[in-house]
Amino acid sequence: MSFEMPDACTLPTAERPLRLAEFDELFATAVRRVEPVTxxxxxxxxxxxxxxxxTVRDLTARExxxxSFFSFTITPGAAGNGEALWLDVVVPAQYTDVLGSLAQRAATPALP
Structure with missing residues (x-):
């Protein structure tokens, strides 16, 4: 699945596949549910x-x-063993296509 980086992204082009791989790893190992709110x-x-x-705080802070158009909010949740959390991702209206692509990646992650 491709992911188009918007022009507003200042991450050097050579580093973009590495960052995307970090998100893919997180999605494949930790995301249990993706809920579009708006x-x-x-x-x-x-x-x-x-x-x-x-891990999520570090990755989202670097992103x-x-x-800078991404806004990430992490809210702890209850888990039996380990950790659980809600990750809210918000973007301005002109970046809804980017958010939609990210949400689709999270909902159907590619396993390594």
Whole structure:
């Protein structure tokens, strides 16, 4: 599945496949549910081992540095073992296609 990076993304072109692979790994291992809220807002339920929240915080912070149009909010959730959290992703209206592509990747991740 392809993913078009918008011109507003300042991540160097050579680094983009690596960042996308990081998201794909997160999606394949931790995303359990993807819920579109609006065209500009998607909510994801993630579960995983201890350290999941820190991994998500690190990845989303780095993504926000190069793609400032993304707004990520992490809310802890209840899990039996390990960690669980909600990840809300919000974009301005002109980036709904990017968010839609990201949500589709999260809902149908490619396993390594």
């Amino acid at each position: 065209a500009e807002h998607v909510r994801m339920w993630l579960t995983g081992p201890a350290g999941l929240a820190e 926000t540095q190069c793609c």
